[in-house]
Amino acid sequence: MLKVDKITKYYGDFKAVDNLSFTVKPGEIFGLLGVNGAGKTTTFRMIMGLLEPSSGKITLNGNKIDYSVTDQIGFLTEERSLLTKLTVKEQCLFYGTLKGMSDKDILSKLDNLLDRFGIMEYKDKKIKELSKGNQQKIQFITAIINDPKLLILDEPFSGLDPINIELFKQVILEMASKGSMIIFSSHQMNHVELFCKKIVVLLRGKPVIDGYISDIKEQYRKKNILIKGDVDKKFLEKIDGVYEVVEKSDEFEVKIESNDIVSNVFKEISKKSNITKFVVEEPSLNEIFVAKVGESYEK
Numbered sequence: 501m502l503k504v505d506k507i508t509k510y511y512g513d514f515k516a517v518d519n520l521s522f523t524v525k526p527g528e529i530f531g532l533l534g535v536n537g538a539g540k541t542t543t544f545r546m547i548m549g550l551l552e553p554s555s556g557k558i559t560l561n562g563n564k565i566d567y568s569v570t571d572q573i574g575f576l577t578e579e580r581s582l583l584t585k586l587t588v589k590e591q592c593l594f595y596g597t598l599k600g601m602s603d604k605d606i607l608s609k610l611d612n613l614l615d616r617f618g619i620m621e622y623k624d625k626k627i628k629e630l631s632k633g634n635q636q637k638i639q640f641i642t643a644i645i646n647d648p649k650l651l652i653l654d655e656p657f658s659g660l661d662p663i664n665i666e667l668f669k670q671v672i673l674e675m676a677s678k679g680s681m682i683i684f685s686s687h688q689m690n691h692v693e694l695f696c697k698k699i700v701v702l703l704r705g706k707p708v709i710d711g712y713i714s715d716i717k718e719q720y721r722k723k724n725i726l727i728k729g730d731v732d733k734k735f736l737e738k739i740d741g742v743y744e745v746v747e748k749s750d751e752f753e754v755k756i757e758s759n760d761i762v763s764n765v766f767k768e769i770s771k772k773s774n775i776t777k778f779v780v781e782e783p784s785l786n787e788i789f790v791a792k793v794g795e796s797y798e799k
């Protein structure tokens with residue numbers, strides 16, 4: 501288990517990370533969220549042992565993370581750090597060797613992953629000749645070539661198209677199902693909601709939301725009902741327990757205080773004819789963020 505225990509990091513007088521704690525167990529995918537400058541990369545650097553926390557402790561299976569466990573860790577950094585003059589094969593041999601793998605294992609894993617990502621033809625091409633998206637695939641392949649027990653992915657989806665995001669997602673899910681601990685950062689909440697069960701949202705270094713997404717949504721209690729049909733905004737606003745009605749292009753989003761209100765809204769709505777949609781939805785993480793910190797996450 502990875503345990504991040506009350507870590508704080510100062511750069512001079514500036515507090516970049518403020519009393520952050522979380523754990524990631526084998527098989528879990530953990531999302532570290534925050535807008536630019538929130539402290540995500542600083543946190544990753546501390547986990548990797550590249551930066552010392554000003555206070556607090558980070559352990560992997562009870563031990564401090566240092567060079568003795570690098571072969572169990574994979575790290576995709578935010579700034580792309582490929583050796584661009586090398587070929588894809590040379591790059592992977594270089595990193596795989598650093599992780600203590602034999603050439604034979606590296607090359608067989610590489611073939612497998614290049615095939616998976618549909619880029620086998622680039623194996624002997626220089627990295628600098630590849631497109632940005634393909635360079636990112638190579639960087640991802642390098643990070644997972646050793647089947648790391650702990651995989652850290654700093655903004656893995658930035659610059660990827662939806663098809664490639666899906667491809668990355670499949671590989672990440674597969675690694676989790678085989679027992680890897682996976683942490684990834686993103687400034688986009690929708691990416692995290694796609695496949696993380698557990699998250700921390702940082703705001704200027706401070707955790708403002710944390711825990712299992714299901715618990716976070718459960719505790720928030722509020723729900724949204726999407727309604728389409730023969731109703732107007734004023735009618736919906738008058739129903740007991742409704743605190744806001746948002747008019748969307750062809751439907752209303754009716755915000756209610758708790759699940760208990762659903763039947764009442766349904767009863768009132770049933771008095772109207774021609775209702776073509778009535779769907780109860782969980783609030784988005786963004787909505788919860790706005791409610792908790794009083795400002796929008798995605799400005």
Ligand code: ATP
Nearest residue numbers: 511516534535536537538539540541542543578687
């Ligand atoms: P982004 O999404 O933009 O990558 P981030 O969440 O990864 O942001 P960090 O890079 O961890 O954020 O930075 C957190 C804060 O610490 C920022 O305000 C940044 O300016 C500051 N910071 C980062 N590195 C240093 C440094 N070496 N010296 C001083 N301040 C720093």
